[in-house]
Amino acid sequence: MYFDVKGTQVFATTGGKPFDPAQPVVVFLHGAGGDHTVWNLQSRFFAFRGYSVLAPDLPGHTNSEGAPLVSIEAMADWLNGVFEALDCRDVSLVAHSMGCLVALELGSRCPDRLRSLSLIASGLATPVNDALLSAARDKPEAAIAMMTSWGYGAAGHYSRGPVPGNAMIAGGQMVMRGNSPEALHADLTACNDYANGKQAAPQVKAPVQVIVAGKDRMAPKKATDELAAHLPNASVAVIADSGHMVPQEAPNRCRQLLRDFIFQNNPAGQT
Amino acid sequence: MSRFLNFDTLSLHAGQVVDPEFGARAAPIYQTTSYVFPDTDTASSIFNLERGGHAYTRITNPTVGVLEQRIASLEGGSAAVCTSSGMAATYCAITAILGQGDHIVASTQMYGGNISLMKNTLPRFGITTTFFDPTDPDACRAAMQDNTKLIYGELIGNPGLDILDLEEIAKIGADHHVPFMVDATFNTPYLCRCFDYGANITVHSVTKWMGGHGVAIGGAVVDGGNFDWGATDKYPTITEPYAPFSGINLWEEFGPSAFATRIRAEAMRDIGPSMSPMNAFLLLQGIETLSLRMDKHMANTLELLDYLSNHEQVSWVNHPSLPSHSSFDLAQRYLPKGAGSIVSFGVKGGRNAGKAFIEACELASHLANVGDAKTLIIHPATTTHSRIDAEALAAAGITEDMVRLSVGLEDVADIKADFDTGFRAAKRVAAR
Known part of the structure; x- marks a missing residue:
């Protein structure tokens, strides 16, 4: 569905069910260069089990209008604007990679808005190397290749996903190409510049689950351990054989972890 | 700085998860019609497209799935659907997006079955075709109509062997916001990956060089994932709610694989030209080499x-x-x-x-x-x-x-x- 946030049109998939803010809400926030489709093996599940689902595209990504945002803080403000525009309460926020930094920032600024927080494949910060940053600015195809080469683990590189017929790397690359030309560089710049994770994490009140990918080359275990250590109320789950793109590479295990955590912390009367 | 598996490696390994119980190195032949669900929640999730999985071999099958993922991977596409034959692939791909009153612009130099499909069969269902000389991209452009919803051709024309100028034809498609579908049977992804030159969909008779041994009939549709279906209202089967699946909007939910998902959800279910697991196994042996x-x-x-x-x-x-x-x-x-x-x-x-x-x-x-x-x-x-x-x-x-x-x-x-x-x-x- 499309809606307006501070004068700019935003797109979010609702998982195939109408959005109803009276229900518990699950919001899925994508990572750098991504869009709502990264969540299609999680979002629809919750939408058909009593939750209102929102998987928005950040500004300048796929279907959302506006210039890409260039800081994590601005993205957190924008996400809060999404919540206010749709009167979202009782939110379970699920975030991947860069989205986790946004979630930490939002969780520290508006600690009472969240009922639970699921952080997938992230640390407290996401430093980006110069080669990738400059490629994202000057050679977008090279940057897309780097991102997908490093981001996907064996399931991606060998097209071993559980959805018959799908080859997830090509799909991921198409999503990046479909974003505005500035989006990837803006996202990576925001990641690289964000330095407030250590201060934000301790202020998150909601229960947090940290989902770690055992073969993640972008958010290695050292980084995810540091994240979990700074959160006051966190549990950690490891998906041993997944690369960074957990929602696509290990969708069934990821969905099961989210299901157990969100059903417990933000029940919706589901079966 | 970036590293992807190369063609020969993908030919041997893509799409296969080694059987966790017995460790079979070759892709097993799952000769079964149906699959036992572990619980009702999993069953409903598969039927509702919430998760991947298998319910009935007409729709998906694990052996066929390995072949599909291998072909998609070799082509550089986002998804593939295998069918009982190459003609079934072409028919399913066309009817996934075209219906009564729609129009195709197609090359004159094609396999006789393709020409007959467009000249004789599809008109009975209200889909008409204007044919163009594949050596003349201007003729392709001139043939475009307001109701044109597809450009179709064979990269290596049959039997004249004229080569379609992929980039020129793709540009015509892009200018009219119409997908460009290429029958890539004669080239296979080894000789040319058509998506690299702007094609949006490929179809294959995998009976031919892909399988290569003349032992199994099969087809494949590969979704390039590179067509923006949502930028126009021409393709309601992709961008409008689809009633049989709780009003799912395939473009919103599946993005780059929306087209392939439509074929899976509609053609394989309602028409049923599925590939047999045995044929998928035989074709996999061919693709390895x-x-x-x-x-x-x-x-x-x-x-x-x-x-x-x-x-x-x-x-x-x-x-x-x-x-x-x-x-x-x-x-x-x-x-x-x-x-x-x-x-x-x-x-x-x-x-x-x-x-x-x-x-x-x-x-x-x-x-x-x-x-x-x-x-x-x-x-x-x-x-x-x-x-x-x-x-x-x-x-x-x-x-x-x-x-x-x-x-x-x-x-x-x-x-x-x-x-x-x-x-x-x-x-x-x-x-x-």
């Missing part, structure tokens, strides 16, 4: 082109690798590893001499197929293209003296010796 076979096909083809070009009983030879061919430059550009292993040539003496040549050959098999490991020959005017009218025959560049050769993997000296026998017979007939 795709690059090796294609290299040998190309080497033998070049040798035979030299042989035929210098043979006194041959009136003409047609192949895009020959500098005399009008598509030579396009072949160098799009098919640098080789322009396929189909060769057409004329036998001096006309129809009867051509017939004598074919009947005298012993090694080359006279049959209606291409892309086998074995060398094949046929007379198109009386076989593969016999059901199309004279006008279409001429438009496709078919003459009565034409022999179509599908170059196999035998020792090329033996193929030449066999052809020597055939040409001696043709010479005797021509001399009468």
Whole structure:
């Protein structure tokens, strides 16, 4: 569905069910260069089990209008604007990679808005190397290749996903190409510049689950351990054989972890 | 800085998760109609497209799934759906997005089945086609109508072997916001990955070079994931709610694989042209050696082109690798590893001499197929293209003296010796 946030049109998939803010809400926030489709093996599940689902595209990504945002803080403000525009309460926020930094920032600024927080494949910060940053600015195809080469683990590189017929790397690359030309560089710049994770994490009140990918080359275990250590109320789950793109590479295990955590912390009367 | 698996590795490994129970190295043949669900929640999730999984082999099957993911991976597409034949793939791909009142712009140089589908069958369902000369992109542009929803062609045209200018045709599609679908059977992804040049969808008869051994019929549709279905209201089957799946909007939910998902959700369920698990297994064995076979096909083809070009009983030879061919430059550009292993040539003496040549050959098999490991020959005017009218025959560049050769993997000296026998017979007939 499309809606307006501070004068700019935003797109979010609702998982195939109408959005109803009276229900518990699950919001899925994508990572750098991504869009709502990264969540299609999680979002629809919750939408058909009593939750209102929102998987928005950040500004300048796929279907959302506006210039890409260039800081994590601005993205957190924008996400809060999404919540206010749709009167979202009782939110379970699920975030991947860069989205986790946004979630930490939002969780520290508006600690009472969240009922639970699921952080997938992230640390407290996401430093980006110069080669990738400059490629994202000057050679977008090279940057897309780097991102997908490093981001996907064996399931991606060998097209071993559980959805018959799908080859997830090509799909991921198409999503990046479909974003505005500035989006990837803006996202990576925001990641690289964000330095407030250590201060934000301790202020998150909601229960947090940290989902770690055992073969993640972008958010290695050292980084995810540091994240979990700074959160006051966190549990950690490891998906041993997944690369960074957990929602696509290990969708069934990821969905099961989210299901157990969100059903417990933000029940919706589901079966 | 970036590292992806290469073609030969993907040919052997893509799509397969090694069987966790027994460790079978080869992809097992899951010869089953249906699958036991662990619980009702999992069952409903699969039916509702919330998760991947298998419910019924008409829709998906684990062995077929390995083949689909391998083909998608080799093509660089976002998803693939395998079908019972190449024609089934073409039919499913077209009808996934076109319906009553819609229009196709298609090349004249195509397999006779493709031409018949568009000329005879689809019009009964309200889908019409305007054909264009594949050597003239302007003709393609001129044929576009307000209701055109698809541009279709074969990269290596059958049987004239003219090469479609992929980038030019893709630009026409982009200008009109119409997807460009390529029948990539003759090139396979080893010789050309059409998505790299702007095509949006490929279809294959995997019966041919992909399988390569003439033992299994099959087809595939590959979604390039690179067409923005949401930028227009022309494609409601992709962008509007789909009632049978709780009003799902495939474009919103699945993005780059929305088109393939539509085929899976509609064609495989409502029409049912599914590939058998056994055929998928056989085709997987073929794909494991795709690059090796294609290299040998190309080497033998070049040798035979030299042989035929210098043979006194041959009136003409047609192949895009020959500098005399009008598509030579396009072949160098799009098919640098080789322009396929189909060769057409004329036998001096006309129809009867051509017939004598074919009947005298012993090694080359006279049959209606291409892309086998074995060398094949046929007379198109009386076989593969016999059901199309004279006008279409001429438009496709078919003459009565034409022999179509599908170059196999035998020792090329033996193929030449066999052809020597055939040409001696043709010479005797021509001399009468």
